[in-house]
Amino acid sequence: xxxxxxxxxxxxxxxxxxxxxxxxxxxxxxxxxxxxxxxxxxxxxxxxxxxxxxxxxxxxxxxxxxxxxxxxxxxxxxxxxxxxxxxxxxxxxxxxxxxxxxxxxxxxxxxxxxxxxxxxxxxxxxxxxxxxxxxxxxxxxxxxxxxxxxxxxxxxxxxxxxxxxxxxxxxxxxxxxxxxxxxxxxxxxxxxxxxxxxxxxxxxxxxxxxxxxxxxxxxxxxxxxxxxxxxxxxxxxxxxxxxxxxxxxxxxxxxxxxxxxxxxxxxxxxxxxxxxxxxxxxxxxxxxxxxxxxxxxxxxxxxxxxxxxxx
Numbered sequence: 001x002x003x004x005x006x007x008x009x010x011x012x013x014x015x016x017x018x019x020x021x022x023x024x025x026x027x028x029x030x031x032x033x034x035x036x037x038x039x040x041x042x043x044x045x046x047x048x049x050x051x052x053x054x055x056x057x058x059x060x061x062x063x064x065x066x067x068x069x070x071x072x073x074x075x076x077x078x079x080x081x082x083x084x085x086x087x088x089x090x091x092x093x094x095x096x097x098x099x100x101x102x103x104x105x106x107x108x109x110x111x112x113x114x115x116x117x118x119x120x121x122x123x124x125x126x127x128x129x130x131x132x133x134x135x136x137x138x139x140x141x142x143x144x145x146x147x148x149x150x151x152x153x154x155x156x157x158x159x160x161x162x163x164x165x166x167x168x169x170x171x172x173x174x175x176x177x178x179x180x181x182x183x184x185x186x187x188x189x190x191x192x193x194x195x196x197x198x199x200x201x202x203x204x205x206x207x208x209x210x211x212x213x214x215x216x217x218x219x220x221x222x223x224x225x226x227x228x229x230x231x232x233x234x235x236x237x238x239x240x241x242x243x244x245x246x247x248x249x250x251x252x253x254x255x256x257x258x259x260x261x262x263x264x265x266x267x268x269x270x271x272x273x274x275x276x277x278x279x280x281x282x283x284x285x286x287x288x289x290x291x292x293x294x295x296x297x298x299x300x301x302x303x304x305x306x307x308x309x310x311x
Contacts, residue, residue, distance in 0.1 A: 016063075058098050162198050224274075
């Protein structure tokens with residue numbers, strides 16, 4: 001039976017994950033919903049509501065990270081240079097969320113930018129980058145969106161959010177020579193730059209449809225100086241055929257420890273061992289084969305990365 005501290009840790013982890021999902025959903029909503037003037041009753045999302053949601057996204061993302069650290073100390077590994085690439089995407093997205101929120105307040109904005117169009121173009125361009133980083137973080141994590149259909153839906157929503165940022169002016173002027181339809185966008189002379197940024201962000205989203213790309217994003221940025229403790233509870237996996245994991249006994253690829261082969265330079269297994277092992281374990285728990293109907297939830301890193309398991 002789980003200890004009370006373990007139950008609290010799991011509850012904290014699940015709350016952290018839900019807050020992260022809420023923050024990611026908020027990012028999509030801010031891009032998809034058009035912003036209307038500050039006057040009430042002129043649209044679904046006034047500028048004040050837009051700013052409020054932005055603050056909620058930044059605060060939710062901060063609590064998401066902090067609560068994950070408090071409930072699972074192994075997450076401290078994700079604050080090191082050796083953190084997986086998708087975690088770096090999440091960290092950069094959090095920093096962008098904060099940088100988009102604080103300077104956007106009226107008082108700060110007027111001091112930093114004399115032209116509202118300049119601010120708007122930079123704000124939208126950074127939002128495009130944040131959308132791509134959030135998608136890479138969420139889809140690679142696979143906590144809520146896993147499987148081809150779910151990942152494809154996530155990519156399509158992110159692409160739709162990018163395109164929604166290309167809005168026309170409320171009173172669009174006639175087309176100017178040489179600019180075509182770009183002169184009707186709400187970015188003035190920065191229209192070409194914003195369109196280019198949207199296209200680049202969209203091109204960055206499309207590779208996320210590939211499982212191989214998402215697997216590569218699970219690889220650490222730098223090799224760890226020491227391996228994390230890992231105690232696999234074999235007694236809880238008696239329904240799994242041993243050679244499903246220990247495949248080297250079946251295909252004669254080697255009889256040594258897993259790490260000895262998966263850290264080799266063989267072309268077929270160049271993705272890091274950590275990325276492959278996480279993908280294998282998480283994939284089985286989140287989408288178990290038909291015979292394996294009794295499987296535990298994925299509730300943090302310490303469930304596996306501990307010296308001894310509490311039975």
